[in-house]
Structures are given as structure tokens and as C-alpha cells.
Amino acid sequence: MSKTTPATAFLRRAEIPFETLLYDYDPSVEKLGVHAAAAVNEPPERVFKTLMTDVDGKPVCAVIPVARELSLKKLATACSGKIAKMMKPADAERVTGYRVGGISPFGGRKVVPTFVAQEVLEQPYILLNGGGRGVQVKLAVPDALAVMNGRTADLLAVIS
Known part of the structure; x- marks a missing residue:
């Protein structure tokens, strides 16, 4: 399957091997990421969501498993910041150029x-949003981290 988005074009330019998986995006479901994981027949711990946040007034991207919740306190600590908050959807769209539900x-x-x-x-390997609603890209973890210049950290909220 193929669908070109700015994200898939970016991965091709970077010569990163990946697979594109398409599914029927349903905005009415409660947990979009968990729905996406089921739709592409992957366990939720392998499918990651992209969350746009604001740490001390600066945009920061957090990438976490779809079935888990982000700890804003842990994110702030990872960034050597004080206060982290979720970015408003309109701001996330402006910063990324993607629509909410398709942020890569x-x-x-x-x-x-x-x-x-x-x-x-x-x-x-992991799956991440491929830059469009209903588009996932599957790639090796080292490649994903390298191409997004991602730093790993303890980011997940504790499940009680």
C-alpha cells in the first residue's frame, strides 16, 4: 500500500526503510491509537502516538505507546524544564503542518x-502516524529514533 504524505516523503528522502499501512480512520472511537493498532493487526505496545506539548513555552514532541498516558511532569523533567502542558489542537496543527489525528x-x-x-x-519495530489520518508507518526502532532525532526517557504515567 502506498500513500504519499509529507512524513512518508521525508522518510524516503532520508532513505529510511519503512512500510505504509492504511486503515479506515474513525474519529468517533474513544481511543484512536488503540483503534489504529487493532485495524492494522498490531499489539498496542508496538503502536506509538505523537503528542504535541509545550514545555516552558517551547514546542516539544512526545511519542508514547497508544494505550498509555503521558506524564507531563516526567516530560518536563526529561526536557530539563519546569512546566509541561498539552498543546492546543490548533497550535499543534500550526507547528507541525498536520491535522490532529494525523500528526507524525x-x-x-x-x-x-x-x-x-x-x-x-x-x-x-514500531508503528507511528504516517502524516495522515488512517496512515501508519512501520519501521525499525533504531531507524525511527535516528530520523526523528528522538531521545528516550521515562515519560509514562504510572498506572494505578
Whole structure:
């Protein structure tokens, strides 16, 4: 399957091997990422979501497993910052050039610091948004981290 987006074009230019997986995007589901994982027949711990945040007034991208929640406190610590908050959807779209539901850590409008949940290191490969609603890209973890210049960190909220 093939669909060209700014993210897939970016990966091709970087000569990163990847596979594109398309699925029927359904904005009515409660957990879009978990729905995407099921739609492409992958376990949720291998499918990662891209969250745009603001740390001390600067944009930061956080990449975490779709079934988990981000700890804003841990993200701020990873960034050596004080206060992290989720970016408003309109701001996330302006910074990345992507629509919410299709935000990718690859090929965005601006290059921003990217932090990836350390659990990524437990996976042989991961899937991430490919720059469009209903588009996932599957690639090796080392390639994903290298091309997004991602730094791994403890980012996940503790499940009680």
C-alpha cells in the first residue's frame, strides 16, 4: 500500500526503510491509537502516538505507546524544564503542518525536540502516524529514533 504524505516523503528522502499501512480512520472511537493498532493487526505496545506539548513555552514532541498516558511532569523533567502542558489542537496543527489525528514525528513544518517513551527499546519495530489520518508507518526502532532525532526517557504515567 502506498500513500504519499509529507512524513512518508521525508522518510524516503532520508532513505529510511519503512512500510505504509492504511486503515479506515474513525474519529468517533474513544481511543484512536488503540483503534489504529487493532485495524492494522498490531499489539498496542508496538503502536506509538505523537503528542504535541509545550514545555516552558517551547514546542516539544512526545511519542508514547497508544494505550498509555503521558506524564507531563516526567516530560518536563526529561526536557530539563519546569512546566509541561498539552498543546492546543490548533497550535499543534500550526507547528507541525498536520491535522490532529494525523500528526507524525516525521517531516513536520518545524523541527522540535522529540522525546520517546523508553519502552520503545523493548520493541523490534514500531508503528507511528504516517502524516495522515488512517496512515501508519512501520519501521525499525533504531531507524525511527535516528530520523526523528528522538531521545528516550521515562515519560509514562504510572498506572494505578
